[in-house]
Amino acid sequence: xxxxxxxxxxxxxxxxxxxxxxxxxxxxxxxxxxxxxxxxxxxxxxxxxxxxxxxxxxxxxxxxxxxxxxxxxxxxxxxxxxxxxxxxxxxxxxxxxxxxxxxxxxxxxxxxxxxxxxxxxxxxxxxxxxxxxxxxxxxxxxxxxxxxxxxxxxxxxxxxxxxxxxxxxxxxxxxxxxxxxxxxxxxxxxxxxxxxxxxxxxxxxxxxxxxxxxxxxxxxxxxxxxxxxxxxxxxxxxxxxxxxxxxxxxxxxxxxxxxxxxxxxxxxxxxxxxxxxxxxxxxxxxxxxxxxxxxxxxxxxxxxxxxxxxxxxxxxxxxxxxxxxxxxxxxxxxxxxxxxxxxxxxxxxxxxxxxxxxxxxxxxx
Amino acid sequence: xxxxxxxxxxxxxxxxxxxxxxxxxxxxxxxxxxxxxxxxxxxxxxxxxxxxxxxxxxxxxxxxxxxxxxxxxxxxxxxxxxxxxxxxxxxxxxxxxxxxxxxxxxxxxxxxxxxxxxxxxxxxxxxxxxxxxxxxxxxxxxxxxxxxxxxxxxxxxxxxxxxxxxxxxxxxxxxxxxxxxxxxxxxxxxxxxxxxxxxxxxxxxxxxxxxxxxxxxxxxxxxxxxxxxxxxxxxxxxxxxxxxxxxxxxxxxxxxxxxxxxxxxxxxxxxxxxxxxxxxxxxxxxxxxxxxxxxxxxxxxxxxxxxxxxxxxxxxxxxxxxxxxxxxxxxxxxxxxxxxxxxxxxxxxxxxxxxxxxxxxxxxxxxxxxxxxxxxxxxxxxxxxxxxxxxxxxxxxxxxxxxxxxxxxxxxxxxxxxxxxxxxxxxxxxxxxxxxxxxxxxxxxxxxxxxxxxxxxxxxxxxxxxxxxxxxxxxxxxxxxxxxxxxxxxxxxxxxxxxxxxxxxxxxxx
Numbered sequence: 001x002x003x004x005x006x007x008x009x010x011x012x013x014x015x016x017x018x019x020x021x022x023x024x025x026x027x028x029x030x031x032x033x034x035x036x037x038x039x040x041x042x043x044x045x046x047x048x049x050x051x052x053x054x055x056x057x058x059x060x061x062x063x064x065x066x067x068x069x070x071x072x073x074x075x076x077x078x079x080x081x082x083x084x085x086x087x088x089x090x091x092x093x094x095x096x097x098x099x100x101x102x103x104x105x106x107x108x109x110x111x112x113x114x115x116x117x118x119x120x121x122x123x124x125x126x127x128x129x130x131x132x133x134x135x136x137x138x139x140x141x142x143x144x145x146x147x148x149x150x151x152x153x154x155x156x157x158x159x160x161x162x163x164x165x166x167x168x169x170x171x172x173x174x175x176x177x178x179x180x181x182x183x184x185x186x187x188x189x190x191x192x193x194x195x196x197x198x199x200x201x202x203x204x205x206x207x208x209x210x211x212x213x214x215x216x217x218x219x220x221x222x223x224x225x226x227x228x229x230x231x232x233x234x235x236x237x238x239x240x241x242x243x244x245x246x247x248x249x250x251x252x253x254x255x256x257x258x259x260x261x262x263x264x265x266x267x268x269x270x271x272x273x274x275x276x277x278x279x280x281x282x283x284x285x286x287x288x289x290x291x292x293x294x295x296x297x298x299x300x301x302x303x304x305x306x307x308x309x310x311x312x313x314x315x316x317x318x319x320x321x322x323x324x325x326x327x328x329x330x331x332x333x334x335x336x337x338x339x340x341x342x343x344x345x346x347x348x349x350x351x352x353x354x355x356x357x358x359x360x361x362x363x364x365x
Numbered sequence: 366x367x368x369x370x371x372x373x374x375x376x377x378x379x380x381x382x383x384x385x386x387x388x389x390x391x392x393x394x395x396x397x398x399x400x401x402x403x404x405x406x407x408x409x410x411x412x413x414x415x416x417x418x419x420x421x422x423x424x425x426x427x428x429x430x431x432x433x434x435x436x437x438x439x440x441x442x443x444x445x446x447x448x449x450x451x452x453x454x455x456x457x458x459x460x461x462x463x464x465x466x467x468x469x470x471x472x473x474x475x476x477x478x479x480x481x482x483x484x485x486x487x488x489x490x491x492x493x494x495x496x497x498x499x500x501x502x503x504x505x506x507x508x509x510x511x512x513x514x515x516x517x518x519x520x521x522x523x524x525x526x527x528x529x530x531x532x533x534x535x536x537x538x539x540x541x542x543x544x545x546x547x548x549x550x551x552x553x554x555x556x557x558x559x560x561x562x563x564x565x566x567x568x569x570x571x572x573x574x575x576x577x578x579x580x581x582x583x584x585x586x587x588x589x590x591x592x593x594x595x596x597x598x599x600x601x602x603x604x605x606x607x608x609x610x611x612x613x614x615x616x617x618x619x620x621x622x623x624x625x626x627x628x629x630x631x632x633x634x635x636x637x638x639x640x641x642x643x644x645x646x647x648x649x650x651x652x653x654x655x656x657x658x659x660x661x662x663x664x665x666x667x668x669x670x671x672x673x674x675x676x677x678x679x680x681x682x683x684x685x686x687x688x689x690x691x692x693x694x695x696x697x698x699x700x701x702x703x704x705x706x707x708x709x710x711x712x713x714x715x716x717x718x719x720x721x722x723x724x725x726x727x728x729x730x731x732x733x734x735x736x737x738x739x740x741x742x743x744x745x746x747x748x749x750x751x752x753x754x755x756x757x758x759x760x761x762x763x764x765x766x767x768x769x770x771x772x773x774x775x776x777x778x779x780x781x782x783x784x785x786x787x788x789x790x791x792x793x794x795x796x797x798x799x800x801x802x803x804x805x806x807x808x809x810x811x812x813x814x815x816x817x818x819x820x821x822x823x824x825x826x827x828x829x830x831x832x833x834x835x836x837x838x839x840x841x842x843x844x845x846x847x848x849x850x851x852x853x854x855x856x857x858x859x860x861x862x863x864x865x866x867x868x869x870x871x872x873x874x875x
Contacts, residue, residue, distance in 0.1 A: 026849025033843055033856040071842060074831050081838040081845070088845040114841065 253287030396544030410445025458519020501534030600712025676707030698724030
């Protein structure tokens with residue numbers, strides 16, 4: 001199955017929007033100063049009282065409460081200036097097609113005598129900028145340290161400077177391809193895959209490639225390396241949105257693995273100010289607590305931390321969407337055991353690929 | 366019954382045997398004590414004529430005495446009133462001769478400091494002292510003297526008379542003594558510095574045995590009003606004093622005796638008191654028996670109607686001079702001073718002066734630096750036992766935004782006709798409730814002023830910091846937004862900066 005390259009490229013469009021949003025912020029502040037006013041910006045409050053779960057969007061969103069950052073206020077002036085600096089810096093990055101990391105931002109500020117107290121302070125300012133613009137930082141070219149990867153038959157076309165127009169098939173390297181700035185800013189050209197399988201751990205990801213899961217099940221494989229970074233969540237969303245590929249998530253069978261899947265599906269409270277990071281139709285395919293019972297997997301007991309986490313998740317609005325979540329939480333609480341994905345090896349190395357995987361894909365279809 | 370022999374000893378002999386009392390305890394203490402006694406005599410000699418003191422002190426090395434001690438020659442020159450030639454031998458060669466038996470505030474109180482120094486020099490080096498003096502008249506007299514210790518009499522070894530062409534006035538004392546200068550040096554320098562602090566109108570020059578030159582220059586030409594002599598107050602007398610007064614009095618009746626020899630006692634008070642103590646006003650005081658004298662003393666203390674002593678016999682430094690001295694010697698960022706109203710303890714008038722100085726060249730010691738003075742002389746020993754120390758420890762400094770970690774110096778000056786020293790060593794002030802109260806109130810007042818200064822400074826600092834933040838970030842805000850908006854010219858931030866300044870000024874008047 002071949003997907004046509006989309007007419008209006010989502011990446012180029014978005015880049016234009018970002019640049020104009022950043023310039024708009026600059027104009028707003030410029031005009032305020034020009035009128036002899038202390039510039040001020042209103043943005044949604046990110047305090048916990050203002051974070052609510054939106055069942056329609058199936059993610060956390062920020063409420064109506066707004067905070068005003070005013071340069072009139074002595075306590076706001078420095079963070080306000082830092083915010084405008086961050087916008088200026090992002091604008092430079094975006095217009096010069098360069099990328100940067102949070103760590104980079106922290107050091108770059110020093111060149112403008114805008115020294116941040118610590119990494120946390122500069123991270124907060126970038127989050128402020130995300131909130132003001134309603135865009136995640138990857139849009140203005142600030143990326144986290146990459147660690148997740150993708151493998152499978154997907155032709156992409158680079159848009160990063162020096163590689164414009166070049167294409168790459170993501171099945172060309174058996175270790176997978178890093179989901180970094182160049183990949184996330186690429187256009188999707190064509191694919192034969194009809195699904196996405198996201199895997200929590202690198203070991204299993206490699207096993208899947210070796211066992212040719214991508215061929216056998218016609219899938220793109222994504223390794224999240226634990227909690228999926230935002231760039232990866234956004235990438236999964238694009239695969240789902242632009243290529244209309246269903247997404248199946250495989251994690252360890254414990255509260256933490258369950259939550260890795262949940263964040264890919266419904267996002268996190270920390271990113272309540274952002275959209276486009278969630279894939280509400282993605283499925284958690286395993287390892288469920290009921291799988292532990294049904295497949296008689298070797299287990300470890302749930303410790304105190306695990307149990308505490310389960311109680312928290314039980315009350316979490318994201319876990320009330322689908323009865324599956326509550327059922328699995330109750331089962332975990334009942335059996336008080338957990339199992340890793342590798343536990344299937346007790347039935348032989350290929351059991352997970354030959355037996356478990358097809359069964360679960362079918363079950364969560 | 367065992368036979369007891371009584372041996373009369375002279376005053377000189379007594380002090381020779383008890384020289385610790387006057388501070389000549391060991392070779393390092395002795396050289397320090399000798400220097401300070403002579404310097405204090407010189408200051409008194411200049412002040413009594415309201416002359417701005419010019420004092421020159423030199424210690425020169427003369428030879429080894431023992432492995433730890435050396436022989437030094439001490440020379441102290443002043444421009445004071447000078448001494449009448451006929452009084453020179455007794456003034457320097459006879460212990461307990463002097464002018465210090467009347468009641469007024471003076472530096473020494475034994476009248477033997479200078480003589481003790483010379484006596485100590487004679488004991489340790491067997492050399493005569495040389496005293497040169499002139500009252501500014503036609504002649505200058507130079508005496509070489511020794512003291513006959515048993516007889517307490519001056520021995521004149523040599524006498525010279527010179528023509529005083531230049532109309533020089535003053536006194537030069539020079540003698541040799543054994544001492545340990547190296548160990549005494551820190552105390553001597555500290556003493557000179559603190560003396561310069563409470564005598565800011567004096568020029569002090571010191572040349573030490575290594576030829577090092579120290580100069581403490583006067584910072585003002587104003588001098589405090591010299592004290593007036595007063596008669597003793599009835600509350601302050603003892604049997605000894607009563608007996609002495611009875612011996613010398615020309616008055617033949619108790620009424621006259623009381624009226625003429627006591628402070629703040631007039632005709633009416635005298636009559637009322639005699640009535641109170643059932644003494645006949647016409648009784649001749651010389652006829653009083655020993656028991657009657659003792660009873661008189663008790664009655665004098667018991668009678669409540671005597672007016673409190675006035676303070677005209679005291680000569681405090683005054684707030685302006687104290688401040689000038691502190692600024693001159695400590696070079697602080699700020700100095701605040703306070704003089705208390707006169708008070709009395711046991712019939713003795715006293716005045717407390719306090720000061721606090723902050724910052725500048727005052728070091729941080731982790732504790733307040735305390736300077737104690739009594740009748741304008743520095744007290745350098747036994748600080749921990751002093752009443753001021755207790756008052757400082759008991760104070761709630763936090764109230765005044767002050768902590769011991771700050772660079773702060775505290776000054777306490779007590780002046781009195783009888784300073785309430787705790788010991789004969791005269792190095793620290795005793796804990797008398799009246800004195801304690803005055804010191805505490807004095808310190809509270811200066812602490813309050815320092816507290817005001819601190820809070821004002823905090824406010825100014827805060828304001829400066831606030832304006833600093835605006836003038837640091839507003840230009841950057843303009844710069845970044847200009848570039849972000851893609852504009853050419855930066856917007857004018859001057860208006861914004863002016864408005865924060867105005868805002869700041871409003872805040873300050875709130």
